[in-house]
Amino acid sequence: MSMVNIDWSEHLSVGVALVDEDHKKLVDMVNELFSACFVGVGDEAVAAILTAVIDYTQYHFAREEAFLQEHASPALEAHAEEHRQLTQQVLAIAEQGVSALSDDVLLFLRDWLTHHILETDKVSFAPYR
Ligand SMILES: [Fe+2]
Numbered sequence: 001m002s003m004v005n006i007d008w009s010e011h012l013s014v015g016v017a018l019v020d021e022d023h024k025k026l027v028d029m030v031n032e033l034f035s036a037c038f039v040g041v042g043d044e045a046v047a048a049i050l051t052a053v054i055d056y057t058q059y060h061f062a063r064e065e066a067f068l069q070e071h072a073s074p075a076l077e078a079h080a081e082e083h084r085q086l087t088q089q090v091l092a093i094a095e096q097g098v099s100a101l102s103d104d105v106l107l108f109l110r111d112w113l114t115h116h117i118l119e120t121d122k123v124s125f126a127p128y129r
């Protein structure tokens with residue numbers, strides 16, 4: 001199990017404080033998951049962290065969608081659809097069980113998070129910087 005930590009830096013900032021704060025927390029939690037897998041803390045502890053990541057992700061996605069709705073953003077519908085797909089993907093990973101958390105799955109999770117921030121969040125939130 002290799003270390004695949006995400007480094008928070010300004011290139012991940014979307015320029016909206018509420019969203020950036022959530023993303024920092026999410027990056028911390030995903031990094032915690034990577035560390036737990038790397039160190040080998042046991043399946044139960046890893047499962048608890050993965051559940052926390054999923055819960056926080058759902059909370060965060062709902063907050064983003066509420067923000068876009070409040071601002072009558074034309075990006076809302078497509079953005080919410082991408083959130084639904086991402087949620088399905090991470091739930092499918094969780095369903096496989098933590099013993100299936102390979103390097104590939106962890107790298108997928110890292111890219112899942114960073115690509116969405118860089119490609120979708122940045123564009124959707126750009127008008128509200
Ligand atoms: Fe986000």
Ligand SMILES: [Fe+2]
Pocket residue numbers: 061064079083116120121
């Ligand atoms: Fe998003």
